[in-house]
Amino acid sequence: SLADKLQDVFKKLSGKGALTEADVAEALREVRLGLLEADVNFKVVKDFIGRIRERAVGVDILEGLHPAQQVIKIVDEELTALLGGEQAPLSFSAKSPTVIMLCGLQGAGKTTHAGKLAQMLRKQGRNPLLVAADIYRPAAIKQLQVVGEQVRTPVFTLDGADPTKIAQAGVAEAIRAGNDIVILDTAGRLQIDETLMAELQRIKVAVKPQEILLVVDAMTGQEAVAVAQGFHEALDVTGLILTKLDGDTRGGAALSIKSVVGRPIKFVGVGEKMDALEVFHPDRMASRILG
Amino acid sequence: FTGRGKIDEELLEELEEALIGADLNIHTTMRALDELRAMVADKRLKDATDVTDHLKRFLWDTLMAGGASPVLSVAPSAPTVYLIVGVNGVGKTTSVAKLAYKLQREGKRVVLAAADTFRAAAVEQLALWGERVGVEVVKGRDGADPAAVVFDAIQAAKARKADYLLIDTAGRLHNKSHLMEELKKINRVVMRELGGRSADETLLVLDATTGQNAVNQAREFKSAVSITGLILAKLDGTARGGIVITIKDELNVPIKLIGTGEKPGDMEYFDAQTFIDALFE
Numbered sequence: 001s002l003a004d005k006l007q008d009v010f011k012k013l014s015g016k017g018a019l020t021e022a023d024v025a026e027a028l029r030e031v032r033l034g035l036l037e038a039d040v041n042f043k044v045v046k047d048f049i050g051r052i053r054e055r056a057v058g059v060d061i062l063e064g065l066h067p068a069q070q071v072i073k074i075v076d077e078e079l080t081a082l083l084g085g086e087q088a089p090l091s092f093s094a095k096s097p098t099v100i101m102l103c104g105l106q107g108a109g110k111t112t113h114a115g116k117l118a119q120m121l122r123k124q125g126r127n128p129l130l131v132a133a134d135i136y137r138p139a140a141i142k143q144l145q146v147v148g149e150q151v152r153t154p155v156f157t158l159d160g161a162d163p164t165k166i167a168q169a170g171v172a173e174a175i176r177a178g179n180d181i182v183i184l185d186t187a188g189r190l191q192i193d194e195t196l197m198a199e200l201q202r203i204k205v206a207v208k209p210q211e212i213l214l215v216v217d218a219m220t221g222q223e224a225v226a227v228a229q230g231f232h233e234a235l236d237v238t239g240l241i242l243t244k245l246d247g248d249t250r251g252g253a254a255l256s257i258k259s260v261v262g263r264p265i266k267f268v269g270v271g272e273k274m275d276a277l278e279v280f281h282p283d284r285m286a287s288r289i290l291g
Numbered sequence: 292f293t294g295r296g297k298i299d300e301e302l303l304e305e306l307e308e309a310l311i312g313a314d315l316n317i318h319t320t321m322r323a324l325d326e327l328r329a330m331v332a333d334k335r336l337k338d339a340t341d342v343t344d345h346l347k348r349f350l351w352d353t354l355m356a357g358g359a360s361p362v363l364s365v366a367p368s369a370p371t372v373y374l375i376v377g378v379n380g381v382g383k384t385t386s387v388a389k390l391a392y393k394l395q396r397e398g399k400r401v402v403l404a405a406a407d408t409f410r411a412a413a414v415e416q417l418a419l420w421g422e423r424v425g426v427e428v429v430k431g432r433d434g435a436d437p438a439a440v441v442f443d444a445i446q447a448a449k450a451r452k453a454d455y456l457l458i459d460t461a462g463r464l465h466n467k468s469h470l471m472e473e474l475k476k477i478n479r480v481v482m483r484e485l486g487g488r489s490a491d492e493t494l495l496v497l498d499a500t501t502g503q504n505a506v507n508q509a510r511e512f513k514s515a516v517s518i519t520g521l522i523l524a525k526l527d528g529t530a531r532g533g534i535v536i537t538i539k540d541e542l543n544v545p546i547k548l549i550g551t552g553e554k555p556g557d558m559e560y561f562d563a564q565t566f567i568d569a570l571f572e
């Protein structure tokens with residue numbers, strides 16, 4: 001683990017004193033390697049290491065605290081702070097229904113998390129409506145319908161309509177039927193697909209979502225930055241859902257995206273079942289990234 | 292990265308960033324750059340073009356080591372069976388459909404097995420693809436044992452005298468032992484029904500956007516059902532999938548196919564040179 005590697009680096013340091021630039025440089029090399037192995041984007045790592053260096057050099061080696069522990073402590077604090085100090089809850093619009101739009105790359109977990117959000121909101125006493133706006137993927141609508149049955153939530157569909165029209169009709173149906181939340185599932189798309197990104201922008205203009213949640217697979221590597229920036233520049237996302245954290249990926253994409261997009265990670269997906277949704281804990285994510 | 296520019300530490304840093312940015316493993320990258328630095332020190336490399344060419348050669352040697360080839364194995368007697376596996380959402384079902392389309396266009400008779408009996412509308416998704424591509428899909432009852440569907444599909448493929456049987460399986464995270472056990476059971480059924488030989492190819496589908504975790508996936512799937520090749524999907528996105536170089540280097544699993552989109556024709560046999568050139572674009 002990083003803690004062990006740093007222990008080795010500081011083995012030769014004994015007695016009190018301050019951490020010199022040379023001591024810190026070697027420790028930072030280990031931290032850099034650890035973060036790259038954890039899939040943090042290399043530009044984000046560069047900036048992060050700069051911040052650590054500033055805090056670490058000249059730090060007095062405190063009584064009873066090994067210098068390795070001190071550097072770890074600084075890294076852990078900085079990481080936790082960057083990942084988002086406090087939890088960011090879902091926000092609801094003053095005027096019902098609150099529209100929550102899910103977007104992201106192909107296979108990230110949007111359809112699954114639409115269902116998980118519906119279940120969570122129902123348990124909170126809300127009355128959500130799922131809207132199936134993926135008209136491209138074979139059986140995508142059927143998939144959301146099956147998910148809707150699993151979480152006892154109605155699913156709105158509209159044959160032969162484009163996604164913008166489906167979204168609008170879905171909101172109209174929510175108003176008619178008295179649903180206070182609309183959860184809009186969209187098709188997976190590449191952030192470089194101009195036509196499909198424009199489609200998301202049209203949906204946004206049409207139904208003015210209160211929340212635009214970017215759904216990201218926790219095992220995403222270096223490209224997490226470009227992907228998140230692409231969606232953010234097009235839509236001004238309000239938050240993220242990080243999925244498949246029940247895997248063993250270190251999840252460095254969380255740090256990459258948070259530092260570049262600045263929006264909070266609101267939820268994490270920890271399984272395939274509809275109850276596998278948790279609130280994001282920055283401190284837990286920090287220790288996971290550090291390994 | 293080319294031209295008669297001088298070789299300096301800045302060039303090497305730029306190359307390092309290109310490789311890391313493409314999701315090459317940091318240790319693979321460091322080894323490659325150390326080799327370059329040694330050659331520069333011995334004056335064996337003259338300029339920036341030389342350095343880049345040598346780096347590409349290093350990567351090419353890694354990918355082609357052991358005579359790696361994208362050619363897919365064919366069974367001594369029909370049907371040739373391919374088992375498609377991987378973690379959730381990477382592109383297995385779509386890749387099965389594309390491979391079926393490719394083989395069919397080569398004049399082969401293909402049957403598909405819808406062995407994902409767990410995920411919502413998984414069978415429907417493959418069935419629709421089957422209709423679209425024009426191949427038969429063998430399904431089981433809702434929630435049936437995937438091994439039972441595989442058994443039925445092998446019998447059907449033999450009865451129809453199909454040239455190929457492609458088996459689509461449910462996404463599963465490699466750290467979930469009960470799911471990996473389920474996969475081993477599917478594999479045992481295949482071996483039993485094929486008279487003791489395993490599937491002619493067991494292909495692990497990887498998402499090109501995945502980082503270092505792809506190595507864990509390859510390692511775990513390989514130890515569970517011995518993977519014979521990789522399908523690298525979603526290469527039409529901006530991610531480069533460089534991690535497959537480390538997978539080839541450490542686990543000796545060759546890349547067979549790449550997915551370049553969501554249409555039936557969006558699949559190609561892996562070409563190492565094209566792949567490597569793209570890492571530096």
Ligand SMILES: Nc1nc2c(ncn2[C@@H]2O[C@H](COP(=O)(O)OP(=O)(O)OP(=O)(O)O)[C@@H](O)[C@H]2O)c(=O)[nH]1
Pocket residue numbers: 104105106107108109110111112113134137140186187188189215243244245246247268269270271272276379380410462464
């Ligand atoms: N283990 C695990 N699997 C998940 C999680 N979230 C989603 N999945 C699985 O990931 C796969 C893809 O999920 P989908 O919900 O279909 O993804 P999507 O983003 O809607 O995909 P597209 O619509 O094709 O873009 C499915 O097999 C899901 O069951 C999670 O948190 N953990």
Ligand SMILES: Nc1nc2c(ncn2[C@@H]2O[C@H](COP(=O)(O)OP(=O)(O)OP(=O)(O)O)[C@@H](O)[C@H]2O)c(=O)[nH]1
Pocket residue numbers: 106107137188190377378379380381382383384385386407410413460461462463524525526527528549550551552553557
């Ligand atoms: N752009 C692009 N999208 C792809 C490619 N391959 C698959 N996809 C998309 O990725 C998403 C997931 O594909 P699936 O084939 O359902 O993935 P899977 O591995 O079978 O998913 P699970 O069965 O849920 O584990 C779908 O939206 C596909 O259209 C590819 O090469 N390029």
Ligand SMILES: [Mg+2]
Pocket residue numbers: 110111112134140186187188
């Ligand atoms: Mg979906």
Ligand SMILES: [Mg+2]
Pocket residue numbers: 383384385407413460461462
């Ligand atoms: Mg599938």
